[in-house]
Amino acid sequence: MSKTTIKKAIESAEHPILLETVTQLKQAEDDWNQSRVLGIDTEFVRERTYRAELGLVQVSDGQKAWLFDPLALQTHEPLVQLVKNPGITKILHSGTEDQEVLLHAIGELPDPLVDTQIACAMLGQPLQLGYHHALKWLFDVEIEKDQTRSDWCKRPLTGRQLHYAAMDVVLLPEMYKTLRHRLEEAGRWPWLEEDVARMQRVARETIDPEKVYMRFAGIGRMDNTTLQVLKYLARWREEVAIERNRARGFVVSDASLLQIARLKPSTRTDLDAVEGIHPVALSRYADILLRLVDEARADRDPVEKFEQFDEKQRAQLKQMRAIVSKRSSELGVDPALLASRRELEKLIRAVTAGEDPPERFLGWRKQVVTEELLQQLDQ
Helix, strand or coil, X not given: CCHHHHHHHHHHCCCCEEECCHHHHHHHXXXXXXCCEEEEEEEEXXXXXXXXXXXXXXXXXXXCEEEECCCCCCCCHHHXXXXXXXXXXXXXXXXXXXXXXXXHHHCCCCCCEEEHHHHHHCXXXXXXXXXXXXXXXXXXXXXXXXXXXXXXXXXXXXXHHHHHHHHCCCCHHHHHHHHHHHHHHHCCHHHHHHHHHHHHHHHXXXXXXXXXXXXXXXXXXXXXXXXXXXXXXXXXXXXXXXXXXXXXXXXXXXXXXXXXXXXXXXXXXXXXXXXXXXXXXXXXXXXXXXXXXXXXXXXXXXXXXXXXXXXXXXXXXXXXXXXXXXXXXXXCCCHHHHCCHHHHHHHHHHHHCCCCCCHHHCXXXXXXHHHHHHHHHHC
16 A cells, blocks of 8 residues: 555545546546556435436546536447446446446446455455445545535536545545455455456346335235235336336335235225325325225235244244354454345245255355355254
């Protein structure tokens, strides 16, 4: 780690290059193509919309910071070519949402990619370590977080916003160098490559409206009719949200869908009595909601759900969590890096159903923890 390099990176955030014209973009593209490693970040707004609205893309080689303004530029092609370029490693920190936003905005995912949040976790930091805390841990550098909730789609952007956005990316190349060295020393660089590859595959998966009801808590305790109504309602809401690009809760809230599923109103008066439904949603969707409830009640097909664990499975889960805790302590990593409670539940359900373990339990985790977990299940 070079203090001079870090100082220069931080100074570059004081005068970021805002890309608003084709000429500026061309010069930036020439500079990007001379780099082997570039940090990338995005700023976006997602409050009322289904898809996040891209407000800014930050790029840095550790010496300069470029801020790509998608609202000012008519073409995204140079950015597309950058994220696709196999000769440039792109660095993100906690890149799940950034990938989603970029895939929607420009149709491509950064590749090859390194996620520094996952890299930090493989060196003993919390799995959800934020960028600001990562900088403090690695370089003893503290940066401000005061623009986190800015409206990144409102123009003009302020000087504070531009500086904040640049600081979120200028140290990523140096983070990559430091983390790669430490991971290679620990023999864990292949771990990171594997987890990032899986993250990229997941980012390309589309949401199945037929399955969205399974996101609701407590479905294992619902009878088939109630669950069928919830499935119909959740599928309809997902399709409306996608079509209108509205956040799910701005169509009809989760709480309201659950209430409708439980009460199964058959008249407008019944529906009006359901607490929490916004008057606008009632006026717009009342007839549709009543029709969906009626259709769902007539559908006698069984609905897939996660059955509640029996006493034996609860005991297995407890023992498996103890195994994960022990192995993570031996490895010096966050237990969630190996397997969260929800992932262990998925493993138990898969084995019980005679299926292969979920993908997350293969690869480097197979020898590290999965084989011991499966032995526990066999017992």
